[in-house]
Amino acid sequence: MEIDEAREVRTTCPYCGVGCGVLAKVAADGGVTVRGDPDHPANFGRLCSKGSALAETIDLDGRLLYPEIHGRRTGWDEALDVIASTFSRTIAEHGPDAVAFYVSGQLLTEDYYVANKLMKGFIGTANIDTNSRLCMASSVAGHRRAFGSDTVPGSYEDLELADLIVLVGSNLAWCHPVLYQRIAAAREKRPDMKVVLIDPRRTMTSDLADMHLAIAPDGDVALFTGLLAYLGKNDVLDRAYIAAHTTGFDDAIAAASALDPAGIAAATGLGEDELARFYGLFAATAKTVTVYSQGVNQSSSGTNKVNAIINCHLATGRIGRPGGGPFSVTGQPNAMGGREVGGMANMLAAHMEIENPGHRDRVQRFWSAPAVAEKPGLKAVEMFQAVADGRIKALWIMATNPVDSMPDADAVEAAIKACPFVVVSDVMAKTDTVRHAHVRLPATAWGEKDGTVTNSERRISRQRAFLPAPGEARPDWRMIAEVARRMGFGEAFSHASPAEIFAEHAALSAFENDGVRDFDIGAYAGIDTAGYDVLAPFQWPASSLMEGDVQAQKGIQTGRTPPATRFFANGNFYTPDRKARFIAIRPTAQTRISPDFPLVLNTGRVRDHWHTMTRTGKSPRLSQHMAEPFVEIHPADAQHFGIGDADIVRVSTAHGDVLLRALVTARQRPGSVFVPMHWTDQFSARARVDALVAPITDAISGQPASKNGAAGVERFTAVAFGFAVLAERPASIDADYWSLARCAAGWRLELALKAGRDWPAFAASLLGADALGETLAYHDVAGGHYRFARFAGSHLAGALYLAPKPVAVSRSWAVEQLNMDHADRRGRLAIVAGRPSGNRVDRGAIVCSCFGVGANQIAEAVRGGCTSVEAIGATLHAGTNCGSCRAEIRTIIDGRNLQAAE
Structure with missing residues (x-):
């Protein structure tokens, strides 16, 4: 993208619910850099490792750029006509409850509002739920x-x-x-x-x-x-x-x-x-x-x-x-915004209640809707069960990947595959969910989207576009509104911009409110495009825009008392008697383990990855910290089950099994194992951990129990382990266990196989074997060690290392070789050897993603006299940017867990 001069745009981070302000600078040549916004009250300039790497995730590699029907590129009109006519026909034949939307905390509030309005107010069903059901x-x-x-x-x-x-x-x-x-x-x-x-x-x-x-x-x-x-x-x-x-x-x-x-x-x-x-x-x-x-x-x-x-x-x-x-504290950037517009199946917009006839009447009159859904819709787990048994016949999935993130994920995938009509609007062309869509719609991504998000402290911030929409990608709200118009609801969905949607959302929050509802941003009901463009972050409630508040938005100091930022210090709750309710609670037994599944499975997140990696998986530095899926297991449990550090482990439940790398650590509670949720079929062979999670939910909230499931573990017996660095992503990988991650000039690949192969042929399938290149190889048949390095000119096309045990090759050094010139033939032998020559230091596993500092470097600095995190920062810069790695640096300094860190 060519522009006349550099510009910097204030926007908001698209990751967790902290809602950090970001300054995105677009250079004259189109290059983008990001930094924390020092004036944003959520972060005051701080960013985490993921936020700091945002500029590395905005490329068009793998993007869905055009609408598709059954894999065939089509135009927007045809795609939208098919969606509208199919939804309309399904409703006419089977009723409104036969259709559903499954949406996401990745949507902006304006997207969420339009989707909720269409489903609950005009289609007339509350079958719209969100992946926020899984976390909040x-x-x-x-x-x-x-x-x-x-x-x-x-x-x-x-x-x-x-x-x-x-x-x-x-x-x-x-x-x-x-x-x-x-x-x-x-x-x-x-x-x-x-x-x-x-x-x-x-x-x-x-x-x-x-x-x-x-x-x-x-x-x-x-x-x-x-x-x-x-x-x-x-x-x-x-x-x-x-x-x-x-x-x-x-x-x-x-x-x-x-x-x-x-x-x-x-x-x-x-x-x-x-x-x-x-x-x-x-x-x-x-x-x-x-x-x-x-x-x-x-x-x-x-x-x-x-x-x-x-x-x-x-x-x-x-x-x-x-x-x-x-x-x-919320897990997604706009979980709160979704809650404000009634994005869950048991809520109405503006924090009104779907069970309350007065609230339904109020929303219906405000929207001039033909009818408002009269009962809660199906919550996420129930929704996909209804897809599976045929009650839901048309499904639109927006900005989320339920084939990986829903509990009992294999059953969810089977349900989606069997559903008569599935629409997916997404950023990426290949996800585990997109592949099953009949209609695929290209959505705008962070950097291209324009709207608002609400963070965990009720602060509404603008997410502003600083890049043009690529190909034919469109904002989610616009897709939804176009379908609504084709279904005959044009007047109610005539918004020309997100500013108009936000103004309507604000007006509804104040409509017949008079202080009886907590959510009120009526101060912004009259906002126009110019005001929306310069909207500064604010906390709700914001019920009236007094002169002092207008001046505050413009940065003028007025001496006025700021609006209230806390609720309930003096009571005034939102119950009928305005008093809070104590809830009488008795502890109940939660243990679900059994002789077949004697451990507790806990799932969660890691530092540098996000959800199902559609964004963070693009960043080489974010893939350095945890490059493959793993299972944390306590040393006593590992010994009991015959598992060693770096072994491949089969983790199983009554719903399925996955293959993961063992991380033996005393940080894990005995009797429990932890597995991160991020890895998908796009990045690993069998690591979709939510396929193991039972569809057990809280009886009140409908939220799945992803932290306490019964599981078993066993060592996966492999005859060969492998590690490879590749300039190009392989088209296929013939291995029982594999995990693929981005690196600076290509990909890194971990492998494990339970049966041998024709290893030269196996290497050729990964590294290529064209006549113009050169392959160097080392074979120790008796010991089971094989090494291959393939060169294209003076550049390394790929290297593969195979051994009967986990491969002892410096990963960080091998990755660097993809960026090096290898014209010197003697230097190529070092690649086959799998270790740096001369006095080069092996960085070890990356601890600080921001500066690429490894555990070995930190340990060496400690041996050299650095006894504090600050001293390490002064010597290596590690921990001085986002600070997310400071705890790990301190762990290495204290010598408590150096083995696990490496």
Whole structure:
């Protein structure tokens, strides 16, 4: 792209729910660089490793650029006509409940709003659900039960004001790194701040913790009901707050007292002394924030966990006050925006309730809709079960990849394959879901999209386009509106821009509100395109745009009191009596293990990858840190099952099995294994871990239980292991286990095979064998070692190393050879040897993605006298950019886990 001069655009990061501001600079030659926006109140210039690498993910490689019908390129008119006519015909023949939308927290609020309006207001069914069901539904349900609304009470500022932060099922260091950095910075200024980590795993977040409670999976209800009982027994209660602003306290205390300390210890897997220390610390610290995420939500008891936490804050009046409150942090950039527009199947727009006739009537009148869905639709797991049994006959999947991310993923894939009509709108041409679509629609990606997102602290920010839409890609809202028009709803979907959609969304939030609903951004109901273009980040509620607020948006200091950023310090909840509800909760047994499946499977995220890798998989540096799928297993369990470090392991449940690399580490809780969720059929042979997860859901929220499933492990017996570096991605890989990852000038490939091959022929299939190139080879037939290096001119086309055990070749060095000139024939022999010649240092496994610093380099610097993270940063720069690797650097310095780091 050629432009006249460089320009910098303020936008928002498309990864987690922190909602960091990003400055994207487009150079005159079209090159893009990104940096954190120092003026954005979510991050103040900080970015994590993923955000820092955003410019590496915006290329057009693999992009879906044109509409397709049954794999045939077509025009937009034909594609949209087919979608509209098929949906209309399906509704006419089978009723509105025979169609469904499955949407995503990757959509912008404007996309979400239009999709929700079409489905619930004009098609007349609530069969629209979102992948946010998989991460935040229990939090929504808990909020609604306690507060009468889906309200996050606090702000990020509370994390810096608190004297105690309790992190529950939340690996902030890897999953919300900028919040982790904000807490770490605050603690440096106030060393008396305390942090408690409650997590079965000793994650990298434990680096910040004064206390780590290695709780048993799903022990959280027992832990926090026990805490409530402790607070009552020791009279650490705000009785005035309880009396004035809550109901149900006596029943909640009575239920919480069902277990004595020994019972709580048994249910949580914690010692009574650990419980006493935590309970005493919570009781003694008025300014306490409890941050929770997927470890709480992704459970069959997720909603009860949320309410058990909220109960403790209500009982002590620690809510809505500076430095105090329960705080749900979201996993996706616009999970909150989706909640605001009613993106879930059991919600209406503007935080109204689909079960409430008055709310339905209000929305119907505002939209001038023919009818509004009268009952909740099918939640995600139920939705795909309905696809499987034929109740849903037409399905539109937007900006998500359920074949990989849904529980019981193989069954979900089979359902989609059998569905009579499937539309997928996506950025990438090849995902495990896109391949099953009858109609494929090219969507605009980050950098091309224009709209808003809402972060975990209710802050709405603009995501602005700084690149042109490639090919024929279109924004999601425009696709949906065009289909709506073709279905006969043109007048209601005549929006010309996202600014118009946002204004309508804002107007609905204020419509007949008068303070009875929490979500109100009516101040922006009259916004025009010019105002939308310069819209600064703001927190809701924003119910009236007074003169001072207008000036504040323009950056003028007025001396006015800023709008409220916290809820509920003085009560005023959104229940009928305006009082919060304590929820009486009794701990229930959660253990699901059996002799056949004796371990607990926990799934989650890693630091440098995101969801199903459609974006981060493009970045070489993000693929350096964790280059292949793995299973974390405690040394005692590894020994019991005969598994060694770097072995290939078969992990199985009643629903299927996967093959993964073993990472033996004491950070894992005994009796449990952890597997990341990111790897798909595009990047590995058999690592779609959600195929193992049972479709068990929370009865209230419908959220799947992705953190506690029964599993078994066994060593996969391989006769050969392999490692390769390749300039080009291979068309096919004939191996039982393989994992492919980007590197600076090509690809890196890990292999394992249970039977031998004709190894020269196998090498040729991966490296190529044209007559113009040259192949050097080394064969040790007796020892089972084979090495091949293929050169095209002076460049390395690829190298393959095979051995009877995991290949002991320096990965980082081998990857670098794809970028080197190899005209010197003697130097080519070093590639066959698989090790650097001379005094070159092997960096080891990459720890700092930003600067490409490896574990061996850090260890060498420690041996040279660097005894702090700051000293390592001064010597190697590692940890000085995004800071996401600082915990791992400290681990290496302390010598606690150097073997696992390597």
